Amino acid sequence: MKKQSVVLSMGNLNLDIYIKTDAIPRPDESVDAYETYMGGGGSAANFSVAVARLGLGSRFLGSVGNDQFGDMLIKELESEGVDTRFIKRVSHERTGTVVVIVGLDGSKRMIRYSGANLGLTPNDITSDVMSGVSHVHVALGRVEIIETAKRIAKSIGLTVSVDGGTPLARKGLDVIRDAINDVDIWFMNSFEARELGRSENVVRAAENIASRVKVRELIVTLGSRGALLLRDGEVKYSDAFKVPPVDTTGAGDTFAAAYVVASVLDLDPIDKLIFANAAASLKVTKRGARSSPRLNEVIDFLESLGYAKLANEVLNRLGLS
Numbered sequence: 001m002k003k004q005s006v007v008l009s010m011g012n013l014n015l016d017i018y019i020k021t022d023a024i025p026r027p028d029e030s031v032d033a034y035e036t037y038m039g040g041g042g043s044a045a046n047f048s049v050a051v052a053r054l055g056l057g058s059r060f061l062g063s064v065g066n067d068q069f070g071d072m073l074i075k076e077l078e079s080e081g082v083d084t085r086f087i088k089r090v091s092h093e094r095t096g097t098v099v100v101i102v103g104l105d106g107s108k109r110m111i112r113y114s115g116a117n118l119g120l121t122p123n124d125i126t127s128d129v130m131s132g133v134s135h136v137h138v139a140l141g142r143v144e145i146i147e148t149a150k151r152i153a154k155s156i157g158l159t160v161s162v163d164g165g166t167p168l169a170r171k172g173l174d175v176i177r178d179a180i181n182d183v184d185i186w187f188m189n190s191f192e193a194r195e196l197g198r199s200e201n202v203v204r205a206a207e208n209i210a211s212r213v214k215v216r217e218l219i220v221t222l223g224s225r226g227a228l229l230l231r232d233g234e235v236k237y238s239d240a241f242k243v244p245p246v247d248t249t250g251a252g253d254t255f256a257a258a259y260v261v262a263s264v265l266d267l268d269p270i271d272k273l274i275f276a277n278a279a280a281s282l283k284v285t286k287r288g289a290r291s292s293p294r295l296n297e298v299i300d301f302l303e304s305l306g307y308a309k310l311a312n313e314v315l316n317r318l319g320l321s
């Protein structure tokens, strides 16, 4: 039954160009790179691919240019089984492009050209786009997009998650509170939590945020230390799985996708965290933002680590066992 659930993700679709190096050049200097690769990116689009690979229906809403990269990125999403019918094409801007500088420890630094992504406007978010959908995810820091998506989704009884990243956190709680109020799941990383919650202590920061904004679940991702969930005033924590890091780009998107899939399947809070940590840990072992795992890989990984009961529960709820 749950196999039919469709998750809509809205936000950026980019071409990511990766350069692996241990040095950042100064002006007029050049440095060597160990490796270069490219592929589809954009938080919201990465999320859509991860959801499709984990076994739920997946739809993406975003905007690309009328150029060859736009064509290529849409084809790539289609080949992953993502519903691309609502993607907007704009002629006045080129498809968004991001240069990702990947360190030898898998860390990332990004230089972003938003381009055609900015073509997505609140008017593009209609009840048509949400037809047949059970959950809406907004991976953007634009308040007007979050507000519109939430208003329409809530009016038809859908659940909503937001991952606004640093652009949203930088606006401050006073500016974003109305947009975030009543969101079901709000994802942020520890840097964003500290900035918004005005505390160096991540738990205290999360509690400060939750005291001022009404969200059902506040998730703070902690990189190689896992993630914490604040829900009903209670903190739950799950460690990340130890893996050799190759490229952390898109790990947060994979985590959010797996957490939303686990939420649609109505797993227990701690199981949702474990499932999402497992998916994100597997993603980190491979290069590129789109190297999120397929369902069978997460299931095998969980079983190998002694989480057979959780693995079975996921398969059951997806109607696959």
Ligand code: RIB
Binding pocket: 012, 014, 015, 016, 040, 041, 042, 043, 046, 098, 110, 249, 250, 251, 252, 253, 289
């Ligand atoms: O979250 C990772 C993504 O951020 C990359 O794919 C890049 O496109 C940037 O939007």
